[in-house]
Amino acid sequence: MRIGPNFIPNRYRGVSVSTVPADVGLDEASLRAHLMGRDAYRRTRFVVARAGDGTGGVALLHVTRASDTELFSPVVAVDLLAGPDECAYVVEPEADTGIPSVLAAVAAQRAPGVRAVVVQGRYAHVNFIIDPKPLRVVVREVVPPEPAKLLDQVRRIIAVTESLPPIELVGELTELASLAGEQPSGHYLLPCRGSGGEVPGATVSYLDEHPERADWTLLGCTRSQQIHRWFYGEDPPTVDFCPKRAVRESAPDALTLTKCCLQEEHVESGDGWVSVPWGSSLEHIREALALLVAQEDPPWAPV
Known part of the structure; x- marks a missing residue:
């Protein structure tokens, strides 16, 4: 998947948040091994992987499912979009995470200079922006x-x-x-x-x-x-x-x-x-x- 400036999912319902076990690293190989073959909902395209070891680490992934029509189907491909060294998780309760300008503003205010910013906003909905410009x-x-x-x-x-x-x-x-x-x-x-x-x-x-x-x-x-x-x-x-x-x-x-x-x-x-x-x-x-x-x-x- 090509990642350009202002990379934002068009629907936050396609973004899943998952806390991974403490013994699973946030590198691509570890996350791929953890997720491959697991069932994912048919709307899921992206996964926000949060570290289960209490460090607050977070990584962003793009996942491909075996079927786009079945309600659930196994994950058949996992690609790392942003690792924990270039990703931040921000809670901003009043932010509407469906609005691109809001995501960019939160990224600039709460995580300046960070390449990928995940925002948990209004209604506890979660979305992200990569390379905000x-x-x-x-x-x-x-x-x-x-x-x-x-x-x-x-x-x-x-x-x-x-x-x-x-x-x-x-x-x-x-x-x-x-x-x-x-x-x-x-x-x-x-x-x-x-x-x-x-x-x-x-x-x-x-x-x-x-x-x-x-x-x-x-x-x-x-x-x-x-x-x-x-x-x-x-x-x-x-x-x-x-x-x-x-x-x-x-x-x-x-x-x-x-x-x-x-x-x-x-x-x-x-x-x-x-x-x-x-x-x-x-x-x-x-x-x-x-x-x-x-x-x-x-x-x-x-x-």
Whole structure:
């Protein structure tokens, strides 16, 4: 069996946990001699072998059964995937072990640098990850509001999605107040009050309240400029905070998820990036992540 990065069983019900007798070593030859010919349930594909001598040792095995249709059949082949010197067993009661990103996160937090990590998680279900290398995804957006909405939505999706590869999120957040420094002014116009944006030391008005025209600088994007033009018949001095602009101009260094106010109901993608509507739903996020990870070569899939 070929073992590549982010090697994860597609169903944890195919993972069996077995405590071997104290006199059985966790090397491949000893475990093969112990397991060959023993009956295994028809769903069993992998065995987590735990040492019975109290040392806490653990090894990972792939097993082949004589039949895939009989309820039980004898083991006819045993292959060592990871020995006790490169394997850790972690108990994390709140971890959903069916979720690849959760497995990778537990491995990074509880067993950093270990090649193979077995996780006993929620409902006492057990699964494992070998050679964890989560896909780095940059989430680019403007704050406030807090928490950063897009980043929060992506976290929620990957926390419950079994079909995505392990993903590590990196928030690339731009503060409205810091953008104001690009064009100092005593009065700023922000797109909406609901975001809670403020600029210390300056007067702030909100475009969605259609305030009386004043001598202000707009902190906004193309849609805000369009609304301002509709309300007041002219364009104000503007600091454009569009998070999509940079990825549209050149391919980002890392896979990037961002958003755009000009997208109302659709998801857009380009080389190394995907953009969702500003008011994106969780379904938009799910679609965007699928498009983003599809750009990886070779594609990932559980085994």
